Amino acid sequence: DGGITQSPKYLFRKEGQNVTLSCEQNLNHDAMYWYRQDPGQGLRLIYYSQIVNDFQKGDIAEGYSVSREKKESFPLTVTSAQKNPTAFYLCASRKDTSYEQYFGPGTRLTVT
């Protein structure tokens, strides 16, 4: 089955710790995206990558970092510099010839 996987589904961390969220796709899409969703809110773009070894900041990149070493993988690290990291994180990918984005199931991060 083609799709996007995110792991883990739930993640708990102590304040001050960095944490890495996984996102893998086997759709052969070039572009990948990370969004953050807060309760009752829409999605906000954190980082995106249009091609391997290249990525750009989105609207709320502060306190986050990414890498894109492989086409299939786009991990997101939530650093201790992120002031309010508790949120639902969604990864998405997109085929170059289409506007539609395909989303993973999300990771709910709770930092206490």
Add this chain to the structure above:
Amino acid sequence: SQQGEEDPQALSIQEGENATMNCSYKTSINNLQWYRQNSGRGLVHLILIRSNEREKHSGRLRVTLDTSKKSSSLLITASRAADTASYFCATDRYSGGGADGLTFGKGTHLIIQP
């Protein structure tokens, strides 16, 4: 700030009735998309309407676009319990074609009462 704003924020109707959600946006667009999100899940693409289209249908979905008013509406006909979800409109962050990500509204939470 959010590009799209959905209205209403929440909508509760009886099964079988039609549900209409509205979206307003601020800047010029190439296209507008609608997505559905079931509780605690990822988003699923429903339909895309291009800026030169006024109406589009897909199954029980009907989307309209009024670029002069910078607004779109999503109509779900003959609603079912499985349609209970949040619905978001989304536009390209920049007019370049979607490669730079999407801007989402806050969504309409639709509840279908059996």
